[in-house]
Amino acid sequence: MVVAGRQPLSRRRVLEEAVRFTDREGLEALTMRRLGSELGVKAMSLYNHVPNKSALLDGMVEVLLGELEVPPETHDWEERIKEGYRAFRRLAHEHPNVFPLLVNRPPDTMDGAWLVEELLQTLRRAGFERETALHAFRALSSYAFGYAMAEIRGFTLEPNGSRLGARSLSPAEFPNLCELAPYLEEVDHDREFEFGLELIIAGMRDRS
Amino acid sequence: MVVAGRQPLSRRRVLEEAVRFTDREGLEALTMRRLGSELGVKAMSLYNHVPNKSALLDGMVEVLLGELEVPPETHDWEERIKEGYRAFRRLAHEHPNVFPLLVNRPPDTMDGAWLVEELLQTLRRAGFERETALHAFRALSSYAFGYAMAEIRGFTLEPNGSRLGARSLSPAEFPNLCELAPYLEEVDHDREFEFGLELIIAGMRDRS
DNA sequence: GGCGAGATCCTTACGTTGTAAATATATGGT
């Protein structure tokens, strides 16, 4: 007799739990044993649904990109482009510990391809020619990815460590940095992201 | 009597060998034992010069940024900005296996701060006000970092896997992507990077 | 109802990893 028979494990359930768990505990806490126990199962059981850990991580990226919302068509190409990258950045906010997996594993899923297709189409319809559209697309993508990663892990170039926090730099040597120090932490990232997006699109406007 | 007494190990020597080794063999091949043996020493000896592996990686980032060439002043702010980010991107090319460490460990070194200071100064002198300069700086940095990472590890959004290489997408569903498929691989990245840089700077030009 | 096959899960075990602890060796100042 079954009380509340544990619903059978499946690839999807494993992947989704992996994402949930990683959101909660961080990537380096994600081990096969830990994930197994989270699902009420021993580590080796996971190998029935996933060939190895690397494939597990791939699958998590798949789940991540599955949540990507491709924006509906609009008459305004600029707004559509922006919406697309906003949705991309939103992924980083919703899954800050999973998003960085994109660094090591460019996706193999259709979900990412859909967004790309829509963005490229939007650019082509806006009048950009083939290669210009590709270059612009990649500029925007690099920016959006770089910015989202910076929000999660810190800006790569800025000294934000404890040892060298901007307030310990001598204002004589680093006047501009020190002048900005108070702002560095409390910037409204939504606005800042929009600023950069607008910057690039303004540059494109000149060309179309 | 000393034949060719092994020069004494030191933090610098450890870090530099770690970078050299990682350049050659990749990040996941870098283990304490392996690095030790590369230096003619057992793993535990390294702990005399580095408190743990995480600190070793931090040190490698330090070495990486130490190679950053801050461009000399010019009268042309646009050119100076470009030179700065070119130098940053060059790091990725010279140490493709070390550069990605920047993702997890924003630097604690002065070397990075120098570039930031120079870039901010250049922007201020070009007439941008404080916060605009910061936003623009971050837009450029995000772009440059995102692009460099994409060169190393693949563009995050583009389907470039084996399963889903662009040529296996149906042209009916993905006309724009398929149309571009032949170009995706053989783009001149130098040119493309410059294109994006110019795009952002053009956007800034409108504002100053 | 019962049986057999395939899917699912568990146990055990192995090699590797980072690193703590204790020990040994070399070096340099007095």
Place this chain on the structure above:
DNA sequence: ACCATATATTTACAACGTAAGGATCTCGCC
């Protein structure tokens, strides 16, 4: 010559990914 300090080694441990083999569950078919 001697000792303090810095450096190197040995040994050991817990945690990791996962191979191999055995146990158990599930479900279609007689």
